[in-house]
Amino acid sequence: MTKWSVPLISTTGDHLLVPADQVTRLFRQLAADWQGAADQDRTGLDPETLQVLAGVLTDLADRIDVECIAFASDPGA
Template structure:
């Protein structure tokens, strides 16, 4: 049985599939870059690029952590 495609409650917290979180971070990063490059906003291109890079790095770290968690096998 696979992971759910939607957010679900776990105890007192909200659980969201990691793939959705990383996709959101990458999409947001791309949107920021698009807005900065389009010239339709007052966003500083260098600052926006740096922040977009941080979001992509965070998404990559989440992916790596999830791969490591799944690869470690069942805990006994």
């Protein structure tokens, strides 16, 4: 299990924000852990389901990255 801290940013509306790169790193690490568990069949869970879930998390991380790049690249932002 990997442990790491995530910086939180507090807003004036009492909301917390998490940097997108930290979220995508978390999703990719979870996906890699699930893929490794599925490959080694060490969880007792269905390996095919774990692989599908890992793929979903990886795709979500990719979409977040694309949206952030598009936002950062927009000269009007």
